[in-house]
Amino acid sequence: MIYLESIHHNQLSPNFVFYNPLLATTPNAETTSMVLAGVLLSLVFIYLASKLGGELSKLVDLPPVLGELVAGVVVGVSALHLLIFPETGAVASDSxxxxxxxxxxxxxxESAEKVFALSSKVxxxxAELGVIILLFEIGLESDLRELQKVGSQAAVVAVVxxxxxxxxxxxxxxxxxxxxxIPAVFVGAALTATCIGITSRLLLQLGQLKxxxxxxIVGxxxxxxxxxIVILAVVASLAKTGDVDLLNLVYLIISATAFLLGSVFLGKFFNNSFMAIADxxxxxGKLVIPALTFAFLMAFLANTVGLEAILGAxxxxxxxxxxxxxxxxxxQVIPIADILVPIFFVSIGAKVNLSVLNPTSSGNFQGLAIAAFLILVAIIGKTIAGFAVFGQEKINRLAIGIGMIPRGAVALAFVSVGEINGVLDKPLQAAIIIMVILSTFVAPPLLRFAFQQGEQLTEKPDLALEK
Known part of the structure; x- marks a missing residue:
């Protein structure tokens, strides 16, 4: 009887057609059910892609995050169309x-377009929650006490x-x-941050972490x-205002820095209260739930004062x-990150339309040239930083510079924020993604070579003395 009523209802409502008796009998219920189905199926493709990409990447001794990113490109608008989004210009029939x-x-x-838009939004x-959790996790791993031990050398290398x-x-x-x-500043800012996870793993594999x-390098x-992160908050706010006002720029830098330093300062008083509540x-979830509540609250406050939510996280x-x-x-945060962060990485890759960098099309020449330029700047810019080390005679400056080359999560956060604010067009987004991928690909062999060269240089004087 329910099935017959459902069929009858659909005859009266041309916008929605039901063939499955398990579906609800109202248009809104059908839309909700189909959106949920679309989200679930999309998550199946996302997790399959992330694990397959991560495992294949690990097999060839590359960071799993790189595999997730490349897997996103494969399942996205550039190839299989298993995960596509309306903002890439795709329609429901493409999905x-x-x-x-x-x-x-x-x-x-008509209903397919609606389901496509809503499920993609979810x-x-x-993915946005994923990047918030990712930056929260990076904050947890950024030991302020270790930073104080590293001293001025690491600070100079970082600033340069x-x-x-x-x-x-x-x-x-x-x-x-x-x-x-604005777009030029945004892209330039995306090249600033090194991926600490990738760099630390490379150093550990080479036995050079200590x-x-x-x-x-780690410092x-x-x-x-x-x-x-501070630069991201600043340029994202600039993107929202649409112009470069010197006074506004100074205000944004001061407010972002003050928010970060103020949070850390007040956190010393907050920690005791946090531990008392958790105990x-x-x-x-007595530890992780209060922690996530605090992270989301800080993200909300950052967003409220005109900064990016990820700065608060x-x-x-x-x-x-x-x-x-x-x-x-x-x-306790790692399993949560394992669930949400892959959605961010795969989604970022899925939105990259490599056709805008197709070398066979003459109209794509500028996009290709920009991608090549960014890769060159990404490699040379960080390598130069290694030679800024002062007061150390027997130190491998080339290795320090090359160790700073890999880009990762923060650069991808720039892509996400730039896309949301309409600052980065498709060729610029693709160029940044390619820069992240290639900088991560070239770093392991170059770093291995740099340390080997350094060992040879230190051995040669000893050999000369023996003779």
Whole structure:
């Protein structure tokens, strides 16, 4: 009887057609059910792609995050169309997910477009939550006490490693390619931050993590990650205002820095209260739930004062890094990051339309040239930073510079924020993604070569003395 009423209802409502008796009997219920189905199927493709990409990447001794990013490109608008978004110019008929739903539930074209838009929005929101959790996790891993031990050497390398690629990329994009100021600044800023996770893993594999060079690299990557997050908050706010006002720029830099430093300072008083609350709670999640509540609150406050939400999440991580249960909290956040962060990486890759960089099309020449230019600046800009080390005679400056080359999460956060604010067009987004991928690909062999060359140089004087 319910099935007959459902069929009858659909005859009266031309916008929605039901063929499955398990579906609800109202248009809104059908839309909700189909959106949920679209989200679930999209998540299936996302997690399959992320694990397959990550495992294949690990097999060839590359960071799993790189595999997730490349897998996103494969399942996205550039190839399989398993995960596509309306903002890439795609429509419902382009989506394999929607085609499958049409075959199962008989959605008509109008309702299919609605389901496509809503399910894509849900995935985008989950991806945004993923990047918030990612920056919270990075904040937890950025040990302020270790930063204090590294000293001025790492700070100099970090600052030079931020300024050189930022200035070179911004000036080059404006003077050579004629880009407007805001997009040029945004792309230049995306080149500033080194990926601490990738760099630390490379150093560990080479047995150089505890070396002087390794300590300077790790310290510098932490510092330039912090600088990169501040820059992201500043340029994102500039993107919202649409112009470069010197007074506004100074205000944004001061407000972002003050928010970060103020959060860390006040966090010293907050930590005791946080631990007292966590100790009194008796149910599951007594540590991680208050921590995530604090992270989301900080993200909300940052967003409220005109900064990026991820700055607040990063600040929350820095604050909670000072608690006595930091290691325990780290372990509890990892499973949450494992669930949400892959959605962010795969979604970023899926939105990259490599056709805008197709070398066979003459109209794509500028996009290809920009991508090549960014890769060059990304490699040279960070390598130069290694030679800024002072007061050290027997130190491998080339290895320090090359160790700063890999880009990662923060650069991808720039792509996400730039897309949301309408600052970065498709060729610029693709160029940044390619820069992230290739900088990560070239770093392992170059770093291995740099350390080998350094060992040979230190051995040669000894050999000469023996003779």
């Amino acid at each position: 394999i997910v929607i085609i499958i739903l049409q075959q199962i539930a008989g959605l008509n074209p 995935i985008s929101i989950l 490693g931020v300024i050189v690629p930022f200035v070179a990329a911004t000036a080059g994009l404006m003077l050579i390619f004629g880009l407007p100021t 070396s002087i060079e390794g300590q300077i 510098a990557t932490v510092i330039d990650d912090v600088i990169g 009194k709670l008796q149910t599951r 990063f600040a929350a991580g820095l604050v909670l890094d000072e608690t006595d249960k930091r290691k325990e909290l780290d372990q």
